[in-house]
Amino acid sequence: MNPGNVDPGLRFWLRYVDDRGGLTEPAGDSTLVMLPESVAAQFDLPDELVVTAEPDIARDDGVVLLATGHPVLVQAADATLSDGDVGVMGLATPSGPAPGSAFLEERVRDQFPVEHGKIEVSGLPTRIVRPVLRLGALATYTVSAEETYQERLECWVDAGSGLRLAPDVVARLQAAPRADAPAAPGAPVLDAVAGALDTAHGILDDAAQRRRTALSGQASDAHRRERAHARDYYADVLRSLERRRAGAEVDRAELLAARAQSTKEERTRRLLEIDEKYQARHEIRPYRLHAMLVPGWRVPVDVQRGPRRYPLTVDWLAPLGAFAQERCPHCGSTATLSASKTRLGCTVCLPAAVSA
Ligand SMILES: [Zn+2]
Known part of the structure; x- marks a missing residue:
C-alpha cells in the first residue's frame, strides 16, 4: 500500500502508535496494529487489531474503520498537543580554533557576492551559537459541513534571519553530533527564538492555506x-x-x-x-517547538566601495561549513547585496541606476 494514499487521520494515528512503542504492519488496504498495554487502555482498544480507512474493507469481520474524524484519532491528536513537545538541544561545539581569515574571506566572497563592492574580513571571529527552530503543528481543514481532514506540518527556520531552512541543510543539522548537555540558552538566544516564532507560524499557516485551497477545489x-x-x-x-x-x-x-x-x-x-x-476553514495547533543551538563564529566584515566601508557581521556555522543566510540590512530581501555611494543595500532596494 502506498502510504501517501492512507487517510491523513489514520496516518497520523499510526505514527502516534509507532512513537509509543506499537507495531504497525501494512497489509493491502488495511494495517495490522499491535498496541502496548498502556496505549490499548488509553484508546479502549484490543492490543491487537486490524484497522483501515476504507469503509468497504471495514465490512469484513474484525476490521476497525479508523478514518479522519474518528474519536480515537481526535484523542491521539489531543494527547500529542497536551504532551507539548518543547525543548532546546545543542550541537557539539567544535574543539579547534576558528578557520583562518583568508579562508573565511574567500568563503564569504563566494557566498555573498556584492554588486559594486567587495567584502573584506575586518576583525577576529568570536564564538556564537545561532538558534534554529523546528516547529510542528497539527492542521485541521474543514472543507465542507461534512468533510474535515487533519495532517501534520513542520518547518525549520533560522532564528537569526527568519528564513526557512532548505531540506538539505535540515538533514545535515539533524545528522550533526549533539552536545552532551547543552548550555542554558542566554537571553539573546531566547529573544531570537521568540522573534522567529511568528515567522515559523506564518510559514506553516501559508502552507495550510495552500493545502486548504487544493482540498476545497475537490469540494467545489x-x-x-x-x-x-x-x-x-x-x-x-x-x-x-x-x-x-x-x-x-x-x-x-x-x-x-x-x-x-x-x-x-x-x-x-x-x-x-x-x-x-x-466555506473552507483551517486551524493549526502547534505541538512541537525545538530550538537547536548551532555553534559557530561571528565574523566582522566590511563591504567596500571605493573609499567607503559598510560594516556587517556574518555567522560561520561550523556543522554546515557555511555562513548562515542573511537578509539585506536595508530592506530585508534575500536578493544579491549591492553597495551604493551612500549605503549598503541589495539589488531590490538599490535600483541599478542609483547604485552604479
Ligand atoms: Zn535591500
Whole structure:
C-alpha cells in the first residue's frame, strides 16, 4: 500500500502508535496494529487489531474503520498537543580554533557576492551559537459541513534571519553530533527564538492555506451543483409567479408581486447558506517547538566601495561549513547585496541606476 494514499487521520494515528512503542504492519488496504498495554487502555482498544480507512474493507469481520474524524484519532491528536513537545538541544561545539581569515574571506566572497563592492574580513571571529527552530503543528481543514481532514506540518527556520531552512541543510543539522548537555540558552538566544516564532507560524499557516485551497477545489464541484440546483428552483418559482401576475387583476397582481419579492429574498438567504456550508476553514495547533543551538563564529566584515566601508557581521556555522543566510540590512530581501555611494543595500532596494 502506498502510504501517501492512507487517510491523513489514520496516518497520523499510526505514527502516534509507532512513537509509543506499537507495531504497525501494512497489509493491502488495511494495517495490522499491535498496541502496548498502556496505549490499548488509553484508546479502549484490543492490543491487537486490524484497522483501515476504507469503509468497504471495514465490512469484513474484525476490521476497525479508523478514518479522519474518528474519536480515537481526535484523542491521539489531543494527547500529542497536551504532551507539548518543547525543548532546546545543542550541537557539539567544535574543539579547534576558528578557520583562518583568508579562508573565511574567500568563503564569504563566494557566498555573498556584492554588486559594486567587495567584502573584506575586518576583525577576529568570536564564538556564537545561532538558534534554529523546528516547529510542528497539527492542521485541521474543514472543507465542507461534512468533510474535515487533519495532517501534520513542520518547518525549520533560522532564528537569526527568519528564513526557512532548505531540506538539505535540515538533514545535515539533524545528522550533526549533539552536545552532551547543552548550555542554558542566554537571553539573546531566547529573544531570537521568540522573534522567529511568528515567522515559523506564518510559514506553516501559508502552507495550510495552500493545502486548504487544493482540498476545497475537490469540494467545489458539489458546491457548484448545489448552487445551480437552488438557482434553477427559484428561477422556476419566479417565472411562474410572473406569469400569474401578468394575467391577474390589480389586487391579486400586487399580492403576487409581494410574493416574488419575498421569494428573491429567500433565494439570497439560501445561496448564502450553501456558500457557508462549503466555506473552507483551517486551524493549526502547534505541538512541537525545538530550538537547536548551532555553534559557530561571528565574523566582522566590511563591504567596500571605493573609499567607503559598510560594516556587517556574518555567522560561520561550523556543522554546515557555511555562513548562515542573511537578509539585506536595508530592506530585508534575500536578493544579491549591492553597495551604493551612500549605503549598503541589495539589488531590490538599490535600483541599478542609483547604485552604479
Ligand atoms: Zn535591500
